[in-house]
Amino acid sequence: MKVFWKVALADVIIIFVSFMLFSALIPGDKRHKIWEKYISSFSKFVIYIFAVTIAVNVITALIVYALRYQRYLNIIAPSVQSIVIGFIASCVPRRGVEHDKDKNR
Numbered sequence: 001m002k003v004f005w006k007v008a009l010a011d012v013i014i015i016f017v018s019f020m021l022f023s024a025l026i027p028g029d030k031r032h033k034i035w036e037k038y039i040s041s042f043s044k045f046v047i048y049i050f051a052v053t054i055a056v057n058v059i060t061a062l063i064v065y066a067l068r069y070q071r072y073l074n075i076i077a078p079s080v081q082s083i084v085i086g087f088i089a090s091c092v093p094r095r096g097v098e099h100d101k102d103k104n105r
Contacts, residue, residue, distance in 0.1 A: 007075050007078070007079075010079065011078055011079060011082045012018060012082075014079055014082040014083060014084075014086065015082045015085050015086045015089070016086070017086070018082065018083045018085075018086025018087060018090075019086040019087075019089050019090050021086070022087050022090035022091075023090045028094075031079055031090060031091045032091075032093055034091045035092065035093055039088065039092075041093060043097070044103045049088075052084060053081065053084070055079055056077075056081060056084060057081070060073075060076060060077045060080045061073060061077070064076055064077075
């Protein structure tokens with residue numbers, strides 16, 4: 001049971017670090033365009049996340065099996081998915097539509 005909590009904490013840290021990294025590396029307007037193009041429609045979002053999750057898990061499994069670390073697959077795969085979650089979280093718009101209107105007043 002202790003291993004579960006360690007892995008869960010590591011995943012939360014990976015999500016936070018990847019969020020900060022993607023927020024720092026990708027300018028806000030580019031992240032907002034990514035959000036509008038791919039994530040703003042919930043139905044497209046679900047389909048894209050499903051496809052990306054399958055692709056990331058298959059690629060991770062192939063690499064883990066090639067390196068013969070099969071026993072760690074349940075630790076490595078969620079960690080890689082945490083990076084995807086951090087990217088998606090960084091793309092969420094942080095300012096509302098009214099933000100620019102208030103700035104001009």
